Amino acid sequence: MGADHVVIECLDCEFRESFPNLGRARLALDDHESSTGHDIDWQIDRVDVGVAQAGADAGVCGVDGCENPDSPLLDWQSDEADEQNDE
Numbered sequence: 001m002g003a004d005h006v007v008i009e010c011l012d013c014e015f016r017e018s019f020p021n022l023g024r025a026r027l028a029l030d031d032h033e034s035s036t037g038h039d040i041d042w043q044i045d046r047v048d049v050g051v052a053q054a055g056a057d058a059g060v061c062g063v064d065g066c067e068n069p070d071s072p073l074l075d076w077q078s079d080e081a082d083e084q085n086d087e
Contacts, residue, residue, distance in 0.1 A: 004020050006021065006044050008029050008041070010038045057071035
């Protein structure tokens with residue numbers, strides 16, 4: 001697979017391809033699904049450290065209470081609360 005970290009694989013045929021980034025993989029996924037009507041599965045082998053940290057801070061692991069409330073990535077939530085209080 002080399003430096004390609006995103007793999008898409010069709011569940012209905014032999015189509016399988018790897019890509020260096022999510023954008024290219026999504027284009028290929030959409031093209032294959034729209035032209036064939038097949039279902040595509042995908043796997044991301046690695047993401048950059050910042051992306052992994054953002055996911056961890058947001059609690060995307062699916063476990064309630066897993067998010068990091070001190071993360072600057074979640075500041076938008078406090079901004080919305082402040083706006084509602086101002087109204």
